[in-house]
Amino acid sequence: MKLKKNIKIILGLLIIIIGIFSIFIFIPKENKEVKSNQKTNKSNKDPFLIECKKIDYCKEEDKERYQKYQEKNKDLSLEEVITYVNLNLDYSFYTQTKETPALNKDYILVNKYLYLGSNYIPENLESIPIEYSRSGMKLVATANKKFVEMASQAKKDGFPIIAMSSYRSYDYQVNLYNRYAAADGVEAADTYSARAGFSEHQTGLCVDIYDGKIPYTSFEESNSFNWMKDNAYKYGFILRFPKGKENITGYQYESWHYRYVGEEIASYIQKNNITFDEYYVRFIEPKL
Ligand SMILES: [Zn+2]
Structure with missing residues (x-):
């Protein structure tokens, strides 16, 4: 009898313990579901978020x-x-900055919010053939191959393009920017020259060109400029700082500065008349 009574007590206790455990296991889960439903309902009803x-x-x-x-x-x-x-354009340039991701990719973005570290040197830098370049100019291999194809076709068509600046190291940019800032002041220098780390030239994917005759700053007046306007995208190059987009790129219009982004991205940008910055936040950043 006593044994049976003990078994009954033990069984009773077990049932109580299991009962308590189930409360702990199931109730919070239900609460969580209720909470997440409330959150979804809230954003579902917010007219701004519905559109967004x-x-x-x-x-x-x-x-x-x-x-x-x-x-x-x-x-x-x-x-x-x-x-x-x-793009962080609701903050001033050079604030809210962070190191850019996608290092060594054709779609890397460097602008006044996304920078490269002082030690960053792109992989696979190659010299641009002297036929299409001043001496000592380098580009990343993929960009170099397409640049040579482009420059050789341009030459055949009678509109020569010559690289006069391409990959620039962090230290080179330090000196360049400091020289401009000393001459014109920081505010003016910022409209046309990048601070070290914030220069796209450090990616090894862009190139400043001229036609071999008139100074590069007047490239827009050359026939080679018109050729580039119609053909650069076919080789994966885009005009990086276009006229009328200064508020987005943070730079004055530069008719001579071309960036390699690959043919697919360049074609989209050419067709839709947007900047690479815009393309990046719409199509690249969400996938990173
Ligand atoms: Zn440039």
């Missing part, structure tokens, strides 16, 4: 920045607002 989330690269957590920027720039579409805020 129709755009692939909308970041829900940046809702307030989007709204603030939209308030200040009423002429912009929602797509532009999201693009510009994702």
Whole structure:
């Protein structure tokens, strides 16, 4: 009898313990579900977020920045607002900076928010053949191959292009920028020269060109410029700092500065008349 009574007590205790455990296991889960449902319902009903989330690269957590920027720039579409805020254009240039990801990729972005470390030297740098370049100029192999193809076709067509600046090391850029800043002041220098680490030339994927006759700063006036306008994208090159896009790129229009991004990206940019910065936040950053 006593044994049976003990077994009953033990069984009873077991049932109570199992009961308590199930409460701990199941209840919080239910609560979690309720909470996440509440959150989804909240964003489902927010008219701003409903519109925002129709755009692939909308970041829900940046809702307030989007709204603030939209308030200040009423002429912009929602797509532009999201693009510009994702680029950090709601902050001043050279603030909110971070090291750029996608090192050694054709689609790497370097601008006034995304920089390269002082030790960064791109892989596979090669010399540009002297036929199409001043001496000592280098580009990353993939970009160099396409540059040579492009320059050789341009030459055949009668519109020569010569590289006069391409890969520049971090230290070279330090000296260059400091010289400009000393001559013109920091504010003016910032509109046409990059601070060290923030120069696209350090990627080894861009090139400043001229036609071999008139100075590179007047490249726009050459026939070679018109040839580049129609053909550069076919070789994966884009005009990186176009006219009228200074507020996005942070640089004055540069008719001589071309960036290699690959044929697919270059074609899209040519067709849609957007900057590489915009392309990057719309199509590249979300996949990184
Ligand atoms: Zn340049």
